Amino acid sequence: MSKRPLILVTNDDGITAPGIRKLIQLMNSIGDVVVAAPDSPQSGMGHAITVDATLTFNKVKIDDGPQTEYQCSGTPADCVKMAVRLALDRKPDLCVSGINHGSNSSVNVIYSGTMSAAVEAGVEGIPAIGFSLCDYSLDANFEHLDEEILSITKNVLENGIPEGVVLNVNFPKTENKFKGIKICRQAKGNWEETFDKRESPTGKEYYWLSGKFVNHDKGEDTDEWALENDYVSIVPVQYDLTAYHAIQNLNSWDL
């Protein structure tokens, strides 16, 4: 690519989260960066959009970097929509989302604000990558991810991504050096929720959602296997949700 690429950066943890600040710093070394990110944390927002409330979208300056930044009152998907329509004078060459504080492997992809921003960019025809580190703590260490993020990003800029596909990249939480980068499928798994029941000072019952992820998939070609074995996982994710393999079966129904 002869001229510097235009890169849109977003996330779901909010514009001041350490993960996005690291990603902005890395993208500044590759291209011209525009940031459009939520003004507050939006974890677990899935592909929510704001249809029944107003939105704000304001230019802000957060550090001394060369990037242009906007903070948005909406969801990650709103951020991408607003950036495309209000902040960018041409379609960006790439959208990167993250680095998320926590895993978006396996079924987590469907709850993920980080990945919904990437998918929204994909729907807009923009090559897109979501980056997540399997460490939920706010002081997670993002310092050792540079090489892999730059390598994956440069590959996307040079090779493009097949139409209708975005990349879901997860980094394992490990003290070891990464063993490599693996292209994976999404592991079968689900969350076994528990609801922690409490009582308000006025005697009203309320709950906190909690739970643990359970991997039901023994496959060695899955993102869960890769992450457990110190590999960085990349799952190509599509937003044509049609289960083509089920069409023939359904056509045999007496409807």
Add this chain to the structure above:
Amino acid sequence: MSKRPLILVTNDDGITAPGIRKLIQLMNSIGDVVVAAPDSPQSGMGHAITVDATLTFNKVKIDDGPQTEYQCSGTPADCVKMAVRLALDRKPDLCVSGINHGSNSSVNVIYSGTMSAAVEAGVEGIPAIGFSLCDYSLDANFEHLDEEILSITKNVLENGIPEGVVLNVNFPKTENKFKGIKICRQAKGNWEETFDKRESPTGKEYYWLSGKFVNHDKGEDTDEWALENDYVSIVPVQYDLTAYHAIQNLNSWDL
């Protein structure tokens, strides 16, 4: 099925919306019904879940029907999770979501609270169907959908649904009699947004998200084609988002 099936009913328009009241009435004719639905409209919530706020889940009585009902302060996906853990003593035989006031065809499926509830049920191993009527008005007419809803529901109870698949059923807005029911793929399309900029009384800028859906797909096997031609569309939807066809291409990258 010898005994009456246990059916979980939910939606994203809120527990008092005409669409869910109609669906409850129909399901009461087939099985034992438990309702768990949002206490306020949750349209466009995608697959959001509530991770950083408390939730309420309260038994309510809304009409004289035999069903048991709970209203939940969370998203459609939260409703399904809470129903499964707090309200049901066994896994239901079916989850139906809707009837949504508005289309969930084509790319709308990724923004849809109605479909996220169905997908959440699918992840829990419950056969699930989302029903939507392509009419956004709150006084939309749901009276002519009975035959098709009952037929599709009975087929699911008798035949099951392939593992990892849920059904996305859309009804056209038409004055004509439906021509039939078609198994379809998700049409390629996107929303071209416009942001309506306004100013608050104190001079602060804000926006309303608006826009129009654009169908980029001429295929006669799509949900958009079926709906435009007065057919009811059924798209089998999967939540394994892996783009398997892209894995080989990505494996050729120099990572």
